[in-house]
Amino acid sequence: xxxxxDARFDRLEKALTxxxxxxxxxxxxxxxxxxxxxxxxxxxxxxxxxxxHQSNHLRxxxxxxxxxxxxxxxxxxxxxLASTRKDITTTQTTTFPSTPNYPVSYAELLNYARRISKxxxxxxxxxxxxxxxxxxxxSIAPTPSGTQSPAATMNGGSVSTPFAxxxxxxxxxxxxxxxxxxxxxxxxxxxxxxxxxxxxxxxxSLAANQILAEKGIEPRGYDPAEEEERKKREEESRKxxxxxxxLALEERERxxxxxxxxxxxxxxxxxxxxxxxxxxxxxAAAAAPARxxxxxxxxxxxxxxxxxxxx
Numbered sequence: 508x509x510x511x512x513d514a515r516f517d518r519l520e521k522a523l524t525x526x527x528x529x530x531x532x533x534x535x536x537x538x539x540x541x542x543x544x545x546x547x548x549x550x551x552x553x554x555x556x557x558x559x560h561q562s563n564h565l566r567x568x569x570x571x572x573x574x575x576x577x578x579x580x581x582x583x584x585x586x587x588l589a590s591t592r593k594d595i596t597t598t599q600t601t602t603f604p605s606t607p608n609y610p611v612s613y614a615e616l617l618n619y620a621r622r623i624s625k626x627x628x629x630x631x632x633x634x635x636x637x638x639x640x641x642x643x644x645x646s647i648a649p650t651p652s653g654t655q656s657p658a659a660t661m662n663g664g665s666v667s668t669p670f671a672x673x674x675x676x677x678x679x680x681x682x683x684x685x686x687x688x689x690x691x692x693x694x695x696x697x698x699x700x701x702x703x704x705x706x707x708x709x710x711x712s713l714a715a716n717q718i719l720a721e722k723g724i725e726p727r728g729y730d731p732a733e734e735e736e737r738k739k740r741e742e743e744s745r746k747x748x749x750x751x752x753x754l755a756l757e758e759r760e761r762x763x764x765x766x767x768x769x770x771x772x773x774x775x776x777x778x779x780x781x782x783x784x785x786x787x788x789x790x791a792a793a794a795a796p797a798r799x800x801x802x803x804x805x806x807x808x809x810x811x812x813x814x815x816x817x818x
Contacts, residue, residue: 515553519546624701 522543529536683691708714716726 512550512553512557515546515550519543519550522546620701627701 522539522545526535526539526543529539703711719726719729
């Protein structure tokens, strides 16, 4: 391509030299001019081809770079696929049976739960329900108590006194009061429920996650404190924006009010100046003397002089 361009330039130079020589010799030739025009046309055509060649060369360089980048990406993808396939093939798989197979049957599990339900205590966090009244109080039967008086010997004979009547004693209460029982055992008098209540479930973490999911919030990584802080920042930003808008509106209204007052003051001053100038003009016209009309020139005296001359 360089040789072709050089040849075109040489031909153009020769044609131009020939035409200049013919003009210098005062014998311009149209053939030399046509040859110069043809050489210029061919040079322009070759320059356009050179421009297209350079554009195509730049395009090829760009395509080569793109191809190299894509080749590197394909190689990295193939390497990643190969490593993934290797990991998959080396991973031990677990084969599950086609039918459910559990080490403990449902019947055995329910039977065990039924047998231990009588001796299992409910959790301490359960809400108190109706308190069952304690068992009826039992009392100890009173034991007869009496004292035997010593034998009184009188006149050589012994007399024995009978047993004294038993003293009345209060029945002793062997059960603890209800308040003390509840203090010692907070779970006394409460029915056992082997599963959490509905309110406990609604107040649990699963219910909270369900509420977040219904609101369109991802429970994973959700922080209530951070969310509250974000809402607080948004509220502060909103209040600040409203305050700025309010101040801007007040400033704009103040400027409009000042502009109106200035216009009104200027209008009042203009009217006052106009009234003053009008009053000044009226006074000057009244004070000025009346203009005297010029006397009309009379030709009667000239006529009399003419008559005297004729006589």
